[in-house]
Structures are given as C-alpha cells and as structure tokens.
Amino acid sequence: MKTELTSPAFIAAFVIGGAIVFAAPLFLETYDLFNFTVFAIMAMLAISLNFVWGIGGILSLGQALFFGLGGYAYAITAINLGSGWGILAAIAVPCLFALIVGYVAFYGRISDVYFGVVSLTISLILYNFVNSTSDAFYTIGTARLGGYNGIPSVPPIQAPWAAQPLGFEAMYVLCALTALVFYLGVRLFVSAPFGRVIIAVRENDLRAELLGYDPRYHRLVVFAIGAAMSGLAGAYFAAWGAFIGPDTFSVSFAAQAIIWVLFGGLGTLIGPVVGALSVSWFTTWLGEVRLLDPNIALGLLFIISVLLVPNGMVPALRRLLERLRIVKERADT
C-alpha cells in the first residue's frame, strides 16, 4: 500500500535497520560476525515460520523441513551448476513441495491439529530418508547425498558477475539484509489487501469464505511463500557453513524454530526475530559452558513459554511497559 511504503516510520525503520546491518562489520570481530550471520539466518527462518503460523494461522509444526529442503536443494544444485542456480533451486524446490502438500491438506480441509502433526511427520520421515542415503547410489550429478554425514564442501554464494565468492563480511551483509527485507516484506504484506484477507481467514475462515474469499487458496499461497522464505534461509545456512546435514530435518530443530516464535511472540512482527536471536544466543552459550543439556533447557523453555507467557515475550514486555507508564502518570498527577 502506498501509505505504508511512504510513511515516515517505515522509511525510518528501513534506514536505521540498514545502517545497523552495514555498520556491524566495522566494529565486530570476524568470529562474532560469523555467529551473527547464522543468527540472521535463524531470524529469517523465524520470520518465515511466523508468517505462516502467526499471520497465516497455519499450524506448520514442521516448517524447518523447508529450511532443510532449501539447504539440500542449494547444495546439490550449487555443486552441479553453480551457486546462482542453487539459490533458485533453494527457493523453487521447497515452494513446489509446499504447493503439493498444501494442496492436498488445504483443499482436503484437514483440521489445524491434523495439519500440524502431518507436517511434523513429513519432517520425521524426511529425516529417516536422508539418513539412509549414505550409499553411493544416492548421487545427483556429482553431489552425493551422504546420508547421516551430510553434504560437505558446499560451494559459497557467488554473484554471477563477480570473480570471487562472497567473503565473511559480504555474506553477513547479505544474510542480515535479506532478514531485514523479510521483516519489512511481511510488514508490508500484512497491510496490503491480500494480507488483510489472510488475516480474515486466520480469524474466521467460514466468515471469510461467506464474504467470497477462498480460504483454501489463500492458505496455499501463504504456505508456499513461507516455504520459499525458509528455503532461502536454508540455502544461506548451507553456504555459510559449507555444509548441510540431515539434522535440519530433525524434530529438535523443528522444535527450536517453534520455540523462537512462541517465546518471542507469535503473530507479532518483531517478536520472532527477538526470540530467534535470544534463544539461539542462549543455546550457543549453553553449549560453551556445558551447564545443562540443551534438550532440557529447550524443553523447559518451551513448557514455560506455553504455560506462563502464552503471548510471547514481546507483547508481555509491551504490556509491562504500558503498566509502568500508567503507574508513573498516576504518580505524577
């Protein structure tokens, strides 16, 4: 919408966000930059899950599987044809897969809970499948799937016009900038007419249908876009670590994505990003100090988020600030 695009707040957000992204390499160590790159990638996954679940109202418990699919599609295509085609494949393959699954599910009008569990089951079975592909028989072109060993030496991203692949700093800027674009894109989407219909479908799909909108079609579009976004994040992840493995299809990775969004605030725009950054920082830190098994910590965090902070941290903090402001105003008068 024109008004949203030209609103001062939106332009300010874009400029400030962009400035932070570009300034970071100036004062960060290479190691931190390396970590920040993966945080930006996780933020992309969180934004895409929030787009599908928080805004589209689709309980996509296995959303991380599109991240894995994107990573594998990138790795296989980049090894065979170069990284440019790899990025395209990483967007197209998950999107296509989501269109097939989504068509069957939404046009069959599977209930929310069923859909969530089916998507998680697809993730589980993909995990088992990829783990079983260590045999040399599973080779696509010159890329071996490698089973539980994953695919090593995935080529880095290289712009078609450049002589060199992206370095650490350029890779960081690319990931952070894409995350920013995702965030702003979702923000624009929500205020656009199509996005408003999506929200109507989320709130009450029967009413939306009676008003003449087809909820099945709208859900399918959201699901496919979300899968493409997760797929791109997966491609960056594979290029970042020069590696993609079956763990991206594992249940615990799928759970992490859910925890980020839930902990930060499902359906809010900035919440999932905050969730992804804080929880991935927390688990990285936990891995360094070896204080607690990460599964125990994530499980507890998950349970606590659901029971005590069902709306997420960002809305909870917002409400707390609001309450403090009211208390202060009363004290002043």
Place this chain on the structure above:
Amino acid sequence: MDIIALSGINIVYAVASLFLLAAGLSIIFGMMGVINLAHGEFLMLGGFAFVLSVNAGIDFWISMFVVAPLVVMFIGMVMERLIVRHLYGRTVETILATWGVSLFLIGVTSVTLGYQQLGVSAPLGSVEIGDYRVGGYTFFIIGLAVAVLAFLYAILRWSSFGLKARGTMQNASTAATLGVNVGYVYSATFGLGAAISGLAGAAFAPIAGVTPVSGLTYIGKAFITVIAGGPLPLIGTSTASLLLGFINSAVTAISTPVLGEIALLAAAILLLRLLPAGITGRFFRGGL
C-alpha cells in the same frame, strides 16, 4: 508356499506393531482431541523401565507387564497434573506443551542414562516354517496386540469407568452436568494411554534396544496411524493399522524400510485428502 506364509506373517506383524505403537496415543487423542507429542518418549521410558528392571534381576514378564506400564503411567499422570490440566480446551497449546515435555524427557534420560544403547535379548526361541525360521517373539507381538485391543475394548465397553470415559468423550460438559468428575476421567484416561504406551515400549525393547532418542523412530508411524484412524480410538487405530501396516510391509518387502515408511506417509496423506477427519470421521460413527 513357505514364502507366502512368511510374507503373511510379516504383514500381520507389521499391522500388529503399528497398532501397539499407536494404541496409547490413540486413547489420549480420542479422549481429548490432543496429539501427545511426548508419546515417543513414553515408549522410550517404557523401554528403559523394562530393560533396567530386567537387568536388576526382576523377571522378564513382570518387568514388561507390571513395571514398565506402572512407571510410565505414573509419569503420564504427573505430566497431566502439572501441565496438560492447565491447557484443557486449548488443543494447540497442549500439543506445544507436550512437545516441550518430549524434549525435556530426552534431555533428562540422556544426562542420567547416557547415549549408549541398552537391550535384552528376545526370549521364546524361533519357529520353523519350511526352510525359514521366524522368531517366537514375532508371534508374541501379534498376540500382545490382539490382547491389548481386547483389553481396551472390554474396559471402554463394559466397565463403569469406560461408560464415563465414553460419555466424556462424546460431550464433556453434559457428562459433567450428570455428575461425572471430568477431571478425574481425563487424568485416568491419560494414565491408561501412558500405561499402554509403556507396555508397547517395553515389548519393542528386546527387538530394537533403547536409547534416549529411540522414541523418535516410532512416533512418525504412530502419529500418522492415529490421524488416519480418526477420532475413534479402537476402530480408528485398528483399521488404520490394517491399511497402513499392509502398505508399509508390502513396500518394505520389495524395497527398503525407509521407502516403506514413505509409502505409509504418502498413503496416509492421500487418505486424508479423501477423508479429512480420518477413517472414523466418516465411517463407524458412534463406535469405540
């Protein structure tokens, strides 16, 4: 002739194991409409309870039929009391919370029991069918599935608890108005489902061994069977097990177990396209 008998046994075994793995989950799902994502960990804990008590010198069958179900029932009821109880009526939150429990239980068992695989050898020897040998334990699993089905049917059909449970399943608020303590029924059903899962986990421990993550190898099949079966726990799960177990073992026989799993999933998704609420969402209405 022998090979036909052997494939027949394999198919029946696949159906029976699918039913056993899914039965506990289906009781909880049928009752509350909630998929317990910690189901795999219930199976895993049943396996651990069984293996550890056999290693401690307790009789094999007592460990399987008494120790494992009781331990997991206790854990299930504690979980119901502490977490699930606060979320009744909010299905999505319940699913997410049980997922948290699942991660927590994997973490706790891997810290306390370690990552190495524990196991006991399967008893009952083997039976000769022509040139082939089939483990006696295979027949035990088939018999156990039939016994569990009969036991659950008897409890739900004829006991006074079963009557209250079925009433609550159909309409919880009406049941509450008529004086049924709905909270107690939920808690007991959750415990029953957990106990059956514990028994199933114990029954598969001699075949597959137990590790903290062994629940994950079972849950995919269990989820899909229950979802394909639909809201009625017994008829739904047994018909879905029949159908999916047959497809799974047929595809496994001509290719690999992983492709068998993929075929099972694909068949279930196609089934859901035709019957979005599962088999018993359309057929066998009002059964068990």
